[in-house]
Amino acid sequence: MGGVLTRLSDTAEKLSSSENWSPRRLLGAPHRLGFAVGAALMGLLALWWLAVLAAMALGLDPGWAVPPAPAHGLLFTLGFMPAFMAGFLFTAGPRWLALPAVAARTLLAPLLQFGAGWATVLAGVHAAALLAALGMALVAVGWLRLLLRFAALLRASRAPDRLHARWLLAAGAIGVAAMLLACRALARGDVPQLRAAAQLGLWAFVLPVFTVAWHRMIPLFAATALPRLEALGERAQLLLLLAGPALMGLARVPGLPRWPLAALLALAALALLALALRWRPPAGDAGRLLRMLRGGFGWLGVALALQALSLGLQAVGRAGLGTAPLHALTLGYLGCTLVAMATRVAAAHSGRPLAIDRAGWRLYRLLQLGVLLRLAAAPGLGGGAALLAAAAAWAGVATAWAWRQGRWLGLPRADGRAG
Structure with a gap:
């Protein structure tokens, strides 16, 4: 992972020169300011949690x-x-x-x-x-x-x-x-x-x-990626996309019957995973952004499937999957979607190509590794080592993304246009 972060830092240096960076440019547009604050907090909290886990692994009390x-x-x-x-x-x-x-x-x-x-x-x-x-x-x-x-x-x-x-x-x-x-x-x-x-x-x-x-964002890619979803009415689309997370939320309410909820979650997971599998983003650099969004969408389906399995195990008196479904949802779905959407907005409004470059793609792949490690740690399969490695992967993604996109936010537009 150290080699990945080194290459990302080198790429950031090639893309921009530090003498052109100015905090005043953060006031040039709302996304510059909001993303700068969000990136700083994201990196800070990721490093904090990694330090906490490392201290506890060494037997220290924070x-x-x-x-x-x-x-x-x-x-x-x-x-x-x-x-x-x-x-x-x-x-x-x-x-x-x-x-x-x-x-x-x-x-x-x-x-x-x-x-x-x-x-x-x-x-x-x-x-x-x-x-x-x-x-x-x-x-x-x-x-x-x-x-x-x-x-x-x-x-x-x-x-x-x-x-x-x-x-x-x-x-x-x-x-x-x-x-x-x-x-x-x-x-x-x-x-x-x-x-x-x-x-x-x-x-x-x-x-x-x-x-x-x-x-x-569905109209931006529905014609080639999600034609069946695009064919639904606007409100029906929205309710369908909200239904899966809502069912997951209900699964955390004590006292509700497990089997019916597990069945509904399994059906929702199959529907979302089928849509993700039918999604065919273009090959090459131009399709990387859509592949990142598809990955996040796929993690939502995985999260629902894991929650259904966890409920089924609990219904027969066995231990569930712990926080694995929750982290598939948060680190997988939300993490991938945040990185993809924020990268797209930052690139579009800084005059850079919308295609995800190699450095951005490496960050995305590192995030996938972090999600898998966190899922392995949740049921106890990987123990504290997997948990610490997952935290390190997320800290690497958060800090490298904050450094790279944070620099873009304080630089002039790469295409020379105002704004």
Whole structure:
């Protein structure tokens, strides 16, 4: 993996010269600013978790004011995704809503507040739960400010199609509720409530936002990739894509009958995997972006299948698959989709080719290895070594991507155009 990261760093150096990089250019467009904050938080949290696991493997105690498992769940669910969402929303949103572009400067204060809040939460996880609660309050208010700005855009729009914007606003509001619930849980030392906040954030905020954004991209490739899905009506498409994650969320509710839910999950998994297998992106460099999106879509089907199998094992009195289905969903589906979509937006708005180059493809392959290692560790097949290796792979992906795309965000457009 060290050789991969070295080649990625060398490629980044060839693509741009450091003397042209300027933080002022991050204010040139909402995606530059939002992605920069998201990438910085993603890299920071990946390195933090790798350091924590390495310390525990060596028998060292990092010191915890908040238990590690719920802290990890909260930070990795809500810690960096909303910043990427903000960059996407305020770049694509005005075009969807037929409104003028949004000035990135108007987003600077809430995004900095959001980032500072998570840095405070991270410190509080080890130092004091009340400090983490204070940081969580800053996070919630920062995200609320961004959401109110987007709500104002939606109110001002007279565009005939506002379906996606409305869904995103509704999911974002649930995100505020999840952040406030986490703040309350940290202040009260209520671990079950903290877990509930992370679950609410994942199933009712992050996953719906990703699914709606994914649905919005269907017309870009449906004619050659997903003709059957494209033939459905717009709302039917969206409900179909939301159904699988919703079933997975229901599987985590105690007391529900296992066999019927396992059967529904298996059917949903077969449908999604069949679509992924029918997807035929173009060969060569030009098809890499679509292959990355297909990989994420495939991981969603795998996650549903693993959840169905886990429920079936539990129904016959055997141990389930632990967190394997959850990590196939988060690290596989969400991770692949985030890397693909954010790379596409960063390339398109920096004047670079939309085709994924070799360095980007190596990152994607390293992410696949990380997902497989994490799945091996979840049921106990690979033990702590597999878990540490998975964390190292994700840290490599997160930091290399943040370095490479972060440099693009602070550079002039490669094609010489303004913006």
